[in-house]
Amino acid sequence: MLSKEIRRYFPILNQEINGHPLVYLDSGATSQKPVQVIDAIKKYYEFDNSNVHRGVHTLGNRATEGYEGAREKVRKFINAKSTKEIIFTRGTTTSINTVARSYGLANVKEGDEIVITHMEHHSNIIPWQQLAKETGATLKYIDLEEDGTLSLEKVRATITDKTKIVSIVYVSNVLGTMNPIKEITQIAHEHGAIMVVDGAQAAPHLKLDVQNLDCDFLAFSGHKMCGPTGIGVLYGKQALLEEMEPIEFGGEMIDFVGLYESTWKELPWKFEGGTPIIAGAIGLGAAIDFLEEIGLEEIEKHEHELAALAMDKMSTIEGLTIYGPKDPSKRAGIVTFNLDDVHPHDVATVLDMNGIAVRAGHHCAQPLMKWLQCNSTARASFYIYNTEEDIDQLVAGLRTAKEYFSDVF
Template sequence: MIDAKKIKQDFPILFQTVNDEPLIYLDNAATSQKPKQVLEAIQHYYEFDNANIHRGVHTLAERATSAYEAAREKLRRFINAASTKEVLFTRGTTTGLNWVAVGFGDLIIEEGDEIYITPMEHHSNVVPWQQLAKRKKAKLVYLPLTADGFVDVEKSAEVVTAKGKIMSVCHSSNVLGITNPIKELAALIHQHNGYMVVDGAQSTPHMKVDVQALDADFYAFSGHKMLGPTGSGVLYGKEALLEKMEPVEFGGEMIDFVYDQESTWSVLPWKFEAGTPNIAGGIGLGAAVDYLEAIGMDAIEAYEKEMVRYVLPKLQAIEGITVYGPADPEKHTGVITFNLEGIHPHDLATAFDMEGIAVRAGHHCAQPLMRYLDVSSTARASFYFYNTFEEADQFIASLHKIKEFFKDGFI
């Protein structure tokens, strides 16, 4: 079992007070905190190696290039991509999904084709496909969900047709706390010669991801949710598809040669990485991978599962609580979304903040899912491996306290 108290020592930000209370950070689905090892890696780059990469021949440029490309290899290994040619550095999941929708979607989608997403998707995995469908006069189709909130593979098989070209689904939901059967969904769309795109923002930080085993054609994730810097991320794509895909940004390292009227592109992966990249971000993300692998992704997933087994029943036992997603802790990730009868989620989050507890409230960039659930907004507590069981107890105790406060206020 992970020693969260010991691990917490690596995260300086967690040792502060908020509203005169010790900070308990339960907003990890929005962004994770950064260990000192990541902060030190970024600082080291800026203090000793700060230079532009790839084309410089001086010592600093060579050191910066070496560190940046070493980070790419770490990420290749982390998700089990076949080659570093398949690992593109991005600004995050949103950038990756937009690159695929424009650079690949525009190539293969024709009028009347179908694009499949689900009601649970983050706006970053809805709007790019809406825009693609509009550009190409294609049809955007929503796949059915089970009662627990998973994509229903059996019913989806009745929805997916020969017109299906792209399916884009989140690996794990940022609201429902579920992990979708990506491998089965990939097999379904591949039966129709379509392509599987995966939003891995909520899965990659919390479990071992093997893009080859999942048979994902594209897989996007963000660095800032997995201990890395903001503005960093990765788009994985199968090499043959990336060779076919068009870049959507131009300039800098992605160019091979510029003629008077046309230009040619560099080889993978640099074909897509226009301009000066977020060098420090890539190096910091590599350091985050080092940190996660030293703990072990299986150990992280097991610890979070134990935390959910502990917290979820206590939350469900509170009168007036509605928890969204699976009722069974074994099916639930560390993302726990809920509402408390009679209290607006924003008021609930504000009251938690007065207790020093950071949770999120709102539609979580998932307005189609809010309509599906017939709510305007929800509160969300999201746990990570540096959260302790004592913090979980305080979360539940504070929720009881908040409930009583609002109850007394109404009398």
């Protein structure tokens, strides 16, 4: 596993919650930030704060270099061909909505199909629901296997020549399932459809290569990968982005403005209307530097080991149900569970009393909760700063919760 020394870069972990050392197991919601990212943002505001692409003064030039330098870091991080294919957004939600509103409205019509799965986050469901309503297209779902995985046979059975868009999560934020995106992309392309990938839970944990995956669009957020909140990325193949119209209009994204007509800047700036998220982009660039220094392969290995250990130890607790693939190699560092007869919010509250932070609720995945036949679950999600000791604390906390509510009822 990764060295415990990594924890020293995360100042927020050096605190007690309710008299106990903080055990943070909610990185699936948002990751903690290392000092390298905090310092990069602080440096921008203290020394380089200025708008980008506009002024010729020194601060403006430094801010622009930092902002566009971050774009190049993102390009390398996902192996895109050009920085023209890297659009900065507010996050995964905005990125997916941009594809739905710009590409979708221009290319989807009545009788066409949009294909997703039951394991999608709401941000990869609602934009396609709205697009289907507005265009008369049909929204179709690929059925899941019993263990919460996708079979390529069912993928092939669902995608047809009427399918125009396939949009699937790379890693489920509930089940931890790692989907065969490359193979699904190939199937989509065989039918003339484009492939959109929700990479929110993948980008922090896996080595991404958009050219190898051959996906048409990829969306992810900075705050889940040690970066700041409010910054995200939309990757799109240049040929597709060139044909798409922006959905936000104003400063920064224009080339020429007349009284009645305007023209747009070239890629990527035509999709970045208004003053961009400068500090956020710089912070994301610093986060990428930090993750790449550790190594995405090492991060993935570390999380697989933590998930395997957690599943092994948690399975010894009677009445505890773990959702998702039983094989740890098929899932990321996410373990979602329920304790019999104990509401997930109550489980999370008892864990918090012991300094352990987990998520409880429907995790913005209500259709998946229905598929699982429950209203909500608790979720422990791991990252680079988590250790074997954190797993032991979680298991001890779950035993405490079980004992407490057994006495109550």
